[in-house]
Amino acid sequence: MRILLVNDDGIYSEGIHILAKMLEEDHEIIIVAPEEQRSAQSQAITISKALIVKEVELEGIKSKAYSVSGTPADCVRIALDKLTELPVDVVISGINMGLNAGMDILYSGTVSAAIEANIYNLPAIALSAEWIDGNIDYNLAAEYGKYILEKSKRDLINNNIILSINTPYLDGKKPKGVKVCKIGGVVYDYYLMEDNGNKGEKVLKLQGRKDIEFEEDTDRFYLSQGYVTITPLHYDLTNFNLLKKVESWI
Numbered sequence: 001m002r003i004l005l006v007n008d009d010g011i012y013s014e015g016i017h018i019l020a021k022m023l024e025e026d027h028e029i030i031i032v033a034p035e036e037q038r039s040a041q042s043q044a045i046t047i048s049k050a051l052i053v054k055e056v057e058l059e060g061i062k063s064k065a066y067s068v069s070g071t072p073a074d075c076v077r078i079a080l081d082k083l084t085e086l087p088v089d090v091v092i093s094g095i096n097m098g099l100n101a102g103m104d105i106l107y108s109g110t111v112s113a114a115i116e117a118n119i120y121n122l123p124a125i126a127l128s129a130e131w132i133d134g135n136i137d138y139n140l141a142a143e144y145g146k147y148i149l150e151k152s153k154r155d156l157i158n159n160n161i162i163l164s165i166n167t168p169y170l171d172g173k174k175p176k177g178v179k180v181c182k183i184g185g186v187v188y189d190y191y192l193m194e195d196n197g198n199k200g201e202k203v204l205k206l207q208g209r210k211d212i213e214f215e216e217d218t219d220r221f222y223l224s225q226g227y228v229t230i231t232p233l234h235y236d237l238t239n240f241n242l243l244k245k246v247e248s249w250i
Helices: 016-022 072-083 102-106 108-119 138-158 221-224 240-249
Strands: 001-007 028-034 052-056 066-069 090-097 124-129 162-167 178-180 189-195 201-207 228-233
Touching: 001 016, 001 178, 016 028, 016 090, 016 138, 016 201, 052 072, 066 072, 066 102, 072 108, 108 124, 108 162, 108 228, 124 138, 138 162, 162 221, 201 228, 221 228
Parallel strands: 001 028, 001 090, 028 066, 090 124, 124 162, 178 228
Antiparallel strands: 052 066, 162 228, 189 201
8 A cells, every 4th residue: 555654743753653664564655744743733734834845864764754844734735735646545644642532633633634634535544652651652553553454444445434543551561452432522631820920921831631530432441441442533523413403593
């Protein structure tokens, strides 16, 4: 297969390197990623300034790679419009440093890059690995990402599917299995607010997340139990159940 590999952690991140090395053993790949970390950019695109594209060399990787001075969505658009001479079969976004589970997918540059690819009528996979106290298992994520790609590639391509895959951090242990499930709910962040002494200005710093119990049968729940999770996604935000109701108001 011909694969476009993107991410939101930047062209020099460890996750994209490990995934590229594994994928290029069996597939033709091109790598297009932000020149620096652009996490939590959602599906933002750059419209107010020119973008800079540079061909870069990644140590130990033979595939062509380019950095873009923009967002993950920019990378997908530029790659498909200007950098890929032959048709791409699938776009893979990741490996993200940290989970993209529950409603976090709305903020995720990793997931949004996959959705951007799907807007271009291409199947896509967003691949994310759990980060705990500075520890992350990119190899586990790469192995399961490649395994699921091989298992799903026929349906993935024929049906233009988006998959969000998350892998837990298990400190060298093997996952209990793979669960196909819905996304979990919102986990709320909390901020520390300080007075900086400048005419009443306040400084807010993101401090962490509030502890909650995860709803069963969701990605957050199964990840906490040691499973790899797969969630099929789609980007049409229309509430079809309300179309007729809203029409009746007019």
